[in-house]
Amino acid sequence: MNESQARLPRIVVRGTRDGLVIVLPERGTTRELVQALGQRIAGAEGFFRGAEIVLDYGTRTVIAEEIAVLRQVLDERGITLRTATATGFDSRSTLRTLGYSPLSAMPQPPVRGDESHHVPVMPRDELPTRYVRRTFRSGMSLHHPGHLTVLGDVNPGAELTAAGDIIVFGSIRGVVHAGVMGDMGAIIAALLMTPTQLRIGTIYGRPSEPNTDNRTDAAPLGEGPSIAHLDGGELIIVPWYGGRDIPPLH
Amino acid sequence: MAGHIVTITSGKGGVGKTTTTANIGTALAMQGRNVVLIDADIGLRNLDIVMGLENRIVYDLVDVVEGQCRVRQAMIRDKRFPNLSLIPAAQTRDKEAVSPDQMAELTRELAESHDFVLVDSPAGIEQGFRNAIAGATAVVVVTTPEVSAVRDADRIIGLVEAAELPPPRLILNRFRPDMVKRGDMMDVPDVEEILAIDLLGVVPEDQTIITSTNRGEVAVFDSHSPAGSAFKDIARRLQGETIAFPRYEAAQVGVMSRFLRALGFARV
Numbered sequence: 269m270n271e272s273q274a275r276l277p278r279i280v281v282r283g284t285r286d287g288l289v290i291v292l293p294e295r296g297t298t299r300e301l302v303q304a305l306g307q308r309i310a311g312a313e314g315f316f317r318g319a320e321i322v323l324d325y326g327t328r329t330v331i332a333e334e335i336a337v338l339r340q341v342l343d344e345r346g347i348t349l350r351t352a353t354a355t356g357f358d359s360r361s362t363l364r365t366l367g368y369s370p371l372s373a374m375p376q377p378p379v380r381g382d383e384s385h386h387v388p389v390m391p392r393d394e395l396p397t398r399y400v401r402r403t404f405r406s407g408m409s410l411h412h413p414g415h416l417t418v419l420g421d422v423n424p425g426a427e428l429t430a431a432g433d434i435i436v437f438g439s440i441r442g443v444v445h446a447g448v449m450g451d452m453g454a455i456i457a458a459l460l461m462t463p464t465q466l467r468i469g470t471i472y473g474r475p476s477e478p479n480t481d482n483r484t485d486a487a488p489l490g491e492g493p494s495i496a497h498l499d500g501g502e503l504i505i506v507p508w509y510g511g512r513d514i515p516p517l518h
Numbered sequence: 519m520a521g522h523i524v525t526i527t528s529g530k531g532g533v534g535k536t537t538t539t540a541n542i543g544t545a546l547a548m549q550g551r552n553v554v555l556i557d558a559d560i561g562l563r564n565l566d567i568v569m570g571l572e573n574r575i576v577y578d579l580v581d582v583v584e585g586q587c588r589v590r591q592a593m594i595r596d597k598r599f600p601n602l603s604l605i606p607a608a609q610t611r612d613k614e615a616v617s618p619d620q621m622a623e624l625t626r627e628l629a630e631s632h633d634f635v636l637v638d639s640p641a642g643i644e645q646g647f648r649n650a651i652a653g654a655t656a657v658v659v660v661t662t663p664e665v666s667a668v669r670d671a672d673r674i675i676g677l678v679e680a681a682e683l684p685p686p687r688l689i690l691n692r693f694r695p696d697m698v699k700r701g702d703m704m705d706v707p708d709v710e711e712i713l714a715i716d717l718l719g720v721v722p723e724d725q726t727i728i729t730s731t732n733r734g735e736v737a738v739f740d741s742h743s744p745a746g747s748a749f750k751d752i753a754r755r756l757q758g759e760t761i762a763f764p765r766y767e768a769a770q771v772g773v774m775s776r777f778l779r780a781l782g783f784a785r786v
Binding site for chain 2: 403406421423424425
């Protein structure tokens with residue numbers, strides 16, 4: 269069992285102006301997380317006893333069941349969970365639903381559908397750009413804190429996320445999220461656009477189902493170069509013929 | 519020169535890996551090759567049943583890697599072909615009983631004396647799968663034309679590529695031209711477009727597979743079985759031959775067009 273212990277997700281504990289913050293890793297199952305958290309605390313029982321901490325989900329997806337389990341782990345060790353926080357818009361709203369008040373240290377994502385209020389952290393032209401030459405198959409994912417260009421396909425079950433724009437020279441069939449830090453002016457472009465789901469900023473969109481015959485992955489939709497952007501708070505996909513079709517920067 | 523070590527895998531269960539392994543193995547033996555099959559699905563032993571060899575098992579794969587017996591002792595000779603044998607999986611152990619290094623060593627040793635070592639992989643992407651591909655010189659991914667099976671095949675292809683093995687080749691199993699025609703099933707190009715790997719064969723849905731599997735016979739013996747003939751083609755392609763892909767079409771063709779087609783006129 270030594271091998272599995274070595275691969276447990278890493279849990280970081282930070283002292284901040286909000287008190288002790290336990291930062292959870294993006295990856296790893298709930299079980300691994302519980303094990304890792306247990307070990308982390310076991311290493312410093314005295315330090316944590318009676319402490320009041322904040323759970324930081326970071327970019328990890330918040331699941332109600334998981335947070336309940338983690339809370340129990342903390343309770344059993346006499347640690348009080350002051351609140352939980354997260355980076356992603358959805359995770360934050362999930363946390364609010366569950367009765368936690370996410371910390372406002374992070375830049376507040378813009379209100380849904382309101383593009384004008386958002387100011388990108390860095391000018392869009394200055395974001396770092398990454399070029400990747402490969403096909404993303406089911407189960408693969410990539411995040412880049414800038415613009416992302418892929419020469420290859422994004423298959424169903426694969427996921428790309430980037431703070432800026434995402435351009436795929438190939439087919440998008442999986443999930444692609446541009447402007448993941450809240451940039452509502454980000455765009456997604458691809459030679460073939462038949463995504464499972466597209467996201468720009470905090471807006472989610474999935475292709476409207478042209479017919480009820482939705483049994484194959486290769487639906488005839490977005491055939492030919494397409495570009496997705498937000499228009500009046502709605503995610504739209506339009507044919508993309510060249511420079512004149514690039515939506516203006518907000 | 520050492521033989522080929524071909525792993526047959528899928529990701530999703532129930533798409534026909536074991537049947538495929540048994541049929542390709544038998545077809546290769548019929549075509550005069552020296553073949554050994556390894557059932558790497560430890561704990562869920564099946565290949566011996568499909569081959570009709572269950573009652574001859576004395577030693578198994580785990581006995582071999584643990585040194586309880588010599589490799590030769592665990593190799594069960596086929597009922598018909600002396601140049602075909604099977605190393606069965608252990609039924610009472612689990613996948614951790616064998617390590618990838620042990621599998622790589624065993625398959626390499628067998629490849630010294632055989633033209634083909636076929637490894638029947640378990641479903642899934644865990645240790646059993648990693649064992650199965652450990653020694654492979656070629657990987658064959660089996661899928662059916664269902665969205666879920668294709669999705670899992672895609673995942674497996676990614677893992678095979680990440681393991682720095684040569685690009686796998688694809689077998690599309692249980693293909694039903696009538697359903698494709700009605701728009702109820704993905705067609706061959708749809709699957710090829712997503713998976714983007716070379717096609718090794720298309721095996722049509724064939725009821726004789728079920729009856730032959732239950733009897734411990736393989737479809738390649740049945741000269742009337744469309745699946746059997748597809749597996750024979752696949753075996754030839756594995757040996758490097760170029761065999762044209764037959765076009766599978768829906769059966770309800772009019773008398774006239776069937777007549778014309780027989781004469782080589784119509785393409786519909």
